[in-house]
Amino acid sequence: MNNKEKKATRQSYGEELANLGESNNKVVVLDADLSAATKTSIFAKKFPDRFFDMGIAEQNMIGTAAGLATCGKIPFASTFAMFAAGRAYDQIRNSICYPNLNVKICATHAGITVGEDGATHQMIEEISLMRTIPNMTVICTSDDTQTRWAVNEIAKFEGPVYLRLCRLATPKIYENEKFEIGKGIQIGDGTDATIIATGVVVAEAIGAMKELRDRGINIRVIDMHTIKPIDEDIIIKAAKETKKIITIEDHSIIGGLGSAVCEVLSENYPTKVYRMGIKDEFGKSGKAEDLLKYFKIDKNAIIEAVTSKD
Amino acid sequence: MENNLEKIANKIRINTIKEVYNAKSGHPGGSLSIADILAVLYFKEMKIDPKNPKDENRDRFVLSKGHCSPALYATLALKGFFSVEELKKFRNINSILQGHPDMKKIPGVDMSTGSLGQGLSAANGMAIAGKLDKKDYRVYAILGDGEIEEGQVWEAAMASSKYKLDNLCVFIDNNNLQIDGSIDKIINPYPIDKKFESFGFYVIKINGNDTKEIEEALTRAKEVKGKPTAIIAKTIKGKGVSFMEDSVGWHGKAPNEEEYKIALKELGGEADE
Numbered sequence: 373m374n375n376k377e378k379k380a381t382r383q384s385y386g387e388e389l390a391n392l393g394e395s396n397n398k399v400v401v402l403d404a405d406l407s408a409a410t411k412t413s414i415f416a417k418k419f420p421d422r423f424f425d426m427g428i429a430e431q432n433m434i435g436t437a438a439g440l441a442t443c444g445k446i447p448f449a450s451t452f453a454m455f456a457a458g459r460a461y462d463q464i465r466n467s468i469c470y471p472n473l474n475v476k477i478c479a480t481h482a483g484i485t486v487g488e489d490g491a492t493h494q495m496i497e498e499i500s501l502m503r504t505i506p507n508m509t510v511i512c513t514s515d516d517t518q519t520r521w522a523v524n525e526i527a528k529f530e531g532p533v534y535l536r537l538c539r540l541a542t543p544k545i546y547e548n549e550k551f552e553i554g555k556g557i558q559i560g561d562g563t564d565a566t567i568i569a570t571g572v573v574v575a576e577a578i579g580a581m582k583e584l585r586d587r588g589i590n591i592r593v594i595d596m597h598t599i600k601p602i603d604e605d606i607i608i609k610a611a612k613e614t615k616k617i618i619t620i621e622d623h624s625i626i627g628g629l630g631s632a633v634c635e636v637l638s639e640n641y642p643t644k645v646y647r648m649g650i651k652d653e654f655g656k657s658g659k660a661e662d663l664l665k666y667f668k669i670d671k672n673a674i675i676e677a678v679t680s681k682d
Numbered sequence: 683m684e685n686n687l688e689k690i691a692n693k694i695r696i697n698t699i700k701e702v703y704n705a706k707s708g709h710p711g712g713s714l715s716i717a718d719i720l721a722v723l724y725f726k727e728m729k730i731d732p733k734n735p736k737d738e739n740r741d742r743f744v745l746s747k748g749h750c751s752p753a754l755y756a757t758l759a760l761k762g763f764f765s766v767e768e769l770k771k772f773r774n775i776n777s778i779l780q781g782h783p784d785m786k787k788i789p790g791v792d793m794s795t796g797s798l799g800q801g802l803s804a805a806n807g808m809a810i811a812g813k814l815d816k817k818d819y820r821v822y823a824i825l826g827d828g829e830i831e832e833g834q835v836w837e838a839a840m841a842s843s844k845y846k847l848d849n850l851c852v853f854i855d856n857n858n859l860q861i862d863g864s865i866d867k868i869i870n871p872y873p874i875d876k877k878f879e880s881f882g883f884y885v886i887k888i889n890g891n892d893t894k895e896i897e898e899a900l901t902r903a904k905e906v907k908g909k910p911t912a913i914i915a916k917t918i919k920g921k922g923v924s925f926m927e928d929s930v931g932w933h934g935k936a937p938n939e940e941e942y943k944i945a946l947k948e949l950g951g952e953a954d955e
Contacts, residue, residue, distance in 0.1 A: 400814070424810070424845075429837035432803045436841065439807020442785070442793060443815070444738065447807075462797050463834070467804060471785050471794040 373578050377516075378541040381572070382480035384519035385537050386411020389448060389478075392527055393419045398444060399527060402437050404430045404451040409539075410480045412450045430455045434463035434477070441473040446527055449475060453482035453536060457498035468532050469507045476526050478535040482512075483622030484655035484663045485540035485572050494655035499570075500627025502534040503600040509553065510600040512536035512629075514574035517546035518597055525553060538572040538622070540660040545575060545595070556603040558610075562590025565616035565678045568607065570596045570629045572622050573669055580674035591678060599629055607636045611643040618646045618677050620669055625649035646677055687893040690760065691721035695922045696951030697756035697769055703942045705773035708781070711932040713753035715857040715890070715917040716824055720757040722896040723822055732762035735789045741819050742808045744793045746801020747826035747855065748782040749934065754791070755779050763790035770954065799832025801825060802852060806838055809847040809910075820904070824853045828860030830871050836881065842910040843882025850910040851903045852883075855890065857919035859930045878912040890915025922949055 393399055393415050400422045407413040407425060416423035426433040430451055437447035449456070456479040457464065468475045484494045503510045511526065511533060513519040519537065526533040549557065556568075560581055569577040577593045584591055592614065594606055611617055617637070619630035630647030637643045648669055655663065664670040694717040702708035724730070728741040745754045752772065759766045764778070771777030778787040782796030793804045805823040812819050825835065842850055854874055862868050871877070879885045884906045888895040896915070903911035919933075920926030923945040937945055946953055 422814070426841060427837075429834075429840070431800075431834040432806075432837035432841055435800050435803025435834065435838065436807040436810065439744075439793070439804035439809075440811050441807070442742075442804070443808055443811030445811055445814070463800055463803070466794070466797040467800050 373575060374544040377544045379516045379544065380539055380541045381513050381515070381519045381537040382411050382539060384516040385478055385480070385523060386414045388520040388523040390414040390418050392523055393422065396446065396527055398446045400424065400440055400445045400447050402426055402433050402447055402449040404428060404433045404455065406451050410450040430460045431463050434460040435467050437475045438467040438471070438473050441475050447475050448478050450478045450480065452493060453479035453495035453498050454493055457501050457534065458495060461501055465505050469505045472507045472531055474530055474532070476533045476535060478537060480537040481539045482536045483538060483572060484650060484667055485538055485622050485660040487539065487660040487663065488657050490657035491654040496624045496650045496655060497627065499536065499599055499621070499623050499629065500631070503632065507532055508600065509533045509598070510536070511553065511598050512571040513597050514571055514595050515542060515545040517544065517549065518551060521551045529553060536571060540572055542572055542575045545578065551597065554598045554601045554603060556606040557595040557597065558606060559593040559595060560591065562592045563614045564589050565591040565618060566594060566610040566614040567591060567618050567620060567674060568594045568596050568610070568629065568633055569620045570599060573620050576664065576669070576671045577620060577674055579671040580678065583671070583675060584678060589678060596629060599632055602632050602636060604636045604640065607633055608641050611637055611641045616646070616678065617643055618648060618674070620648040620674060622669060623649055625651055648673065648677060685893060687721045687725060690725050691718045691893065692922070692949060693760055694720055694753055694756045696946065696949045697759065697766070698752040699923065699937065699942065699945045699949065699951070700954065701752040701755065701769050701772040702936045704770055706936045707773060708752050708936060709749040709934045710752065711859070711919040711926060711929070712747060712826060712855065712857065713750040714921045714923065714926065715919045716750055716855050717753050717921070718891050718893050719824060719853055719896055719915060720753055722893050722900065724757050724761050726897060727900050728822065729819065732790065735763060739817055739819055742792045742805070742821045744795065744801040744805045744823040745783055746795055746823050747798065747829050748795030751781065751783050754783060758788070758790040761790070798826070798829045799834040802835055802838035802842070805850060805852070806841050806845070806847060809850040810845055812849050819849070821850045824855055827854055827856045827858065827871060827874065828865050830854065830874065831869050839878065839881040839883065846908050847910045848907050851900065852910065852912045853890070854912060854914045855917055856914055857917045859919045859928070859933065861930070861933050863930060875914050878914070882909055883912040884909050885912050885914060887914045888916070890917035891921050924948060
């Protein structure tokens with residue numbers, strides 16, 4: 373993990389989307405007046421004819437993307453997670469997922485790590501919203517390498533995808549790893565505990581793993597970049613091989629990754645699961661790093677959870 | 683003298699009544715109001731081929747007021763996209779004919795609809811794609827007058843205008859009724875013509891139950907360059923069945939056997955064996 377090369381997944385998304393535009397002319401991009409923040413502005417500058425700024429009108433943006441997809445385009449629609457998955461939920465469900473249209477909803481600024489903008493802009497419920505819709509695939513990437521892979525992979529993948537991206541710059545975790553939709557990445561093979569993480573907090577989990585190793589505690593981290601379909605095998609294997617299962621996400625503990633892991637284990641290998649995340653409350657303004665600490669989803673909180681007696 | 687399109691519209695109405703009667707549910711009122719528009723679109727105007735329903739050069743149609751599926755299904759069946767026999771299974775668990783249009787199950791349906799207010803956005807997407815690909819197909823949509831109370835419609839209207847979608851033609855089925863009553867009393871969307879005009883549309887006002895006026899409006903719409911067209915079609919909800927006409931109670935109700943027989947008699951249809 374390279375702490376010097378920090379980059380936000382929204383930035384990696386924007387850069388790679390502009391690259392994708394060159395190799396795939398079916399790709400069209402829509403944004404809702406946030407292209408500078410979602411980084412679709414990079415694509416817009418390069419391919420103005422295939423970029424559509426729909427204004428502050430997310431419901432229409434999603435519906436338009438659906439119409440474009442019926443004509444063979446591969447629309448990438450971006451705005452903040454709050455307004456994509458929240459504001460336009462009905463449009464995502466009925467105009468995209470029900471007809472199983474090939475639209476990629478790439479939502480940035482997910483989670484409390486949005487920071488200073490505060491609760492109204494901190495989407496912490498949408499993994500739950502998106503994964504319950506039939507036909508939808510849900511991906512949440514953790515670093516630059518993985519995000520670049522995801523952008524290219526979802527363009528090849530036929531069907532609706534929700535790609536969850538973040539504002540906070542995080543360390544580079546991967547170099548040349550191979551990823552696959554629906555397959556988690558196991559990092560380390562300790563048996564004292566498993567931390568199943570997704571997105572921006574994967575780096576926190578890896579940081580905790582390294583510190584714990586110095587104390588003689590060996591854990592493993594599972595980077596669950598695909599939340600739906602979830603990798604059941606890697607979860608069941610971890611439950612069998614390790615003493616403790618902990619999930620962590622920059623999202624509500626209700627309905628997100630933690631819930632998805634519990635669903636798998638309760639049906640296949642009943643195991644106590646400790647869910648770290650936002651505990652049924654709204655976020656608040658502050659620096660992203662301070663908020664990770666405040667909401668106890670940072671490295672130190674993970675170390676505490678691993679070493680506590682329960 | 684009844685022209686051919688009027689005969690087709692009448693057949694759409696007869697089949698609409700049969701569908702709703704057989705399903706014992708569905709939306710006859712708004713289906714009967716749009717029968718004439720559908721007849722002109724599918725039997726005169728649109729470039730479509732029932733044998734090749736996914737032809738990428740075809741004209742597109744979005745029934746944004748998806749609950750009026752009985753009229754659309756009748757039209758598609760009469761045009762030959764699937765058998766008229768299938769109409770008997772409308773809303774049945776074993777049928778392709780869902781309560782609201784499903785583009786994955788039903789040949790000839792270009793967009794799944796049902797949740798109101800979403801169809802114009804999809805139609806915009808199709809029209810933008812046509813422009814990107816330099817194809818000359820046209821995109822048609824029908825919105826309900828109650829439906830335009832949805833905010834998304836106006837988001838979409840701004841976009842139709844921004845992207846100069848002169849390959850897009852939208853009908854507003856102005857039958858003046860929504861489930862809870864008259865649209866002007868529930869949450870008044872009038873003046874509909876001025877609203878669309880101010881959103882950048884070329885607006886044509888017609889009697890939407892007159893096939894001649896519909897034909898003429900569509901011809902005019904094709905001549906408009908640089909902006910989308912909205913045809914405000916004044917219609918009668920329940921048109922063609924005396925006791926359903928202009929009656930809000932027939933928005934989403936199936937006729938009983940007696941009412942069914944009267945309705946068919948008035949339309950000159952015969953009950954199925």
